Amino acid sequence: MIRTALIAFTTTVAVTAIAQIAPGERRSGAEFMSPSTQAMQKDDTSNPGMLAALEGETLWNAPAGNEGKSCASCHGPADKSMKGVAARYPAIHQSTSMPVDLQGRINLCRSDNQKASPLRFESRELLALTTYVALQSRGMPVSPPDDARLDPFRNQGETLWRQRFGQLNFSCAQCHDDNWGKRLGSAPIPQAHPNGYPIYRLEWQGMGSLQRRLRNCMAGVRAEPFGFGSDEFIALELYLMSRAAGMPMETPGVRP
Amino acid sequence: MAQEFIVDGDRISAPLTSQPGDAVRGRAIVVDRQKGLCLLCHTGPFAEQKFQGNLAPDLSGVGSRLDSGQLRLRLVDSLKINPQSIMPSYYRADGLHRVGTNWRGKTILSAQDIEDVIAMLASLSEADAGGVQK
Known part of the structure; x- marks a missing residue:
């Protein structure tokens, strides 16, 4: 009973005290990388x-x-x-x-x-x-459609963004809205914008989609990842694109 | 599954096990990035450990700021002190969402692990932290 009450309380607080990154504070994941990885992304002849x-x-x-x-x-x-x-x-x-x-x-x-x-x-x-x-969209601003039919899915995505997951019990927002710029071990925490996907990730030694990256994060908090192509991932991607609206597309991004 | 424990204010006063905590074992757990995971978020007086995180308070001198009972509740279920805390509840296996199959129904640390970590953290005094960590 006590546990249930606590969870209800947590949820209420999360909904009433939503911290979002101000538009002027938004940073592409590329800005959190080392200069050499940034250079690799910028130069088409070295970007894998x-x-x-x-x-x-x-x-x-x-x-x-x-x-x-x-x-x-x-x-x-x-x-x-x-x-x-x-x-x-x-x-x-x-x-x-x-x-x-x-x-x-x-x-x-x-x-x-x-x-x-x-x-x-x-x-x-x-x-x-x-x-x-x-x-073909590189350099163009992220431009989510002004389509009210997407709103319920975007809202679902935002709910998932703020939902704690896994044995370690983290939400996406707790790291990427509330603690971006700090270090998790050796890794700077980025803001989790989707504007460079698909990316070449050095850790993967290969290309991967946003969904693969989201699955990595879910496994990191010891959660059961959503499936590829699941409604949950489409909803999260919708929310992330609306959160990144106006930021320039960077595909193909390079990430560490 | 986690055994029962009694929360007393911001403490769990009684040890979770009859065997006293072992600070040497506790230190090994704290610096283990697969097991204790502590240094992913915390910095502490562990000079040989590179790449310590800075999401959470420095552990230097924590034994002077918190007693064993306070440390125990913070490790067991930090959300009981601050529902917004990002610190995982190390001794809780229920009420979590979508836990991966490998971890389902298990606590992050065992009761004895928790006691070992408490023994180590309690030994970190402000005096030892000195000017070195600041």
């Missing part, structure tokens, strides 16, 4: 994520599925048609009225239009195509 983007360009132009169509068959050159697209996602998918993220949208295009099988989450191909599409 550009290899994924190059592979994505090949895939963009390669016919796939029973229709024998490539992405380019319908969309033409990505540098025009995909400009700004990643900065707007997740967005409502018209035929289902449900939110979908960029990876999910690529797979819907494959199944609906190319009649191709969906690409597996975290597969080289899906990360490459997503990186290539997101690269």
Whole structure:
């Protein structure tokens, strides 16, 4: 009983005393990195994520599925048609009225239009195509759609952001809103903005999606991570994009 | 599962085990980043430990500021003192959300681990902290 009362109290306090990062205080994760890692991201010839983007360009132009169509068959050159697209996602998918993220949208295009099988989450191909599409938004401001249908999902994402998880009992907000800039062991705590994804993470020696990164954090607090493509991750991504609105897209980000 | 304990103000006065805490074992737990996890958030007088965190108060001299009973409640369930605390409850296995399968139903530390850590923290006096840690 005492435990239940305590949890109820905690929840109430969290809702009434929400600390958010002021717009002028927002910092990209890149700003918390060492100068050498920053330089690696900035220089396209040393940014390993550009290899994924190059592979994505090949895939963009390669016919796939029973229709024998490539992405380019319908969309033409990505540098025009995909400009700004990643900065707007997740967005409502018209035929289902449900939110979908960029990876999910690529797979819907494959199944609906190319009649191709969906690409597996975290597969080289899906990360490459997503990186290539997101690269077309680099430098553009994160621009969440002004679509009221997204609001309940954004709200769900914010609730998850403030929910304590796992044996260590941390919420995302406790580290990334309340304690950013401090050090967890050797690692500076960033603000957790989603504007560089997919990223090349040195710890992974490879590319990964925002969902992979969120799963890492959940495992870190000894929580059962949400599944790839789960409603919870789409909701969190929606909230994170609204929280980062106006910040420039950086894909492909490099992170330690 | 965690055994019962009695909270008395901001203390758990009675030790969780009959075996007295061992400060040497306690120190090994505190600096272990997989087990005690303490130095991920706290800095302390552990000169050989690089990369200590700064999310939480410095442990230097904590034994002069808090007695064993106060340390015990802070380790067992810090939320009982401050519901907003980010300090994990080291001796609690229920009322948590979405705990990973490897950790479900288990406390972060055992009762004896807690007593060992208390013995070590209680030995950290302000006098020892001196000017070195400040």
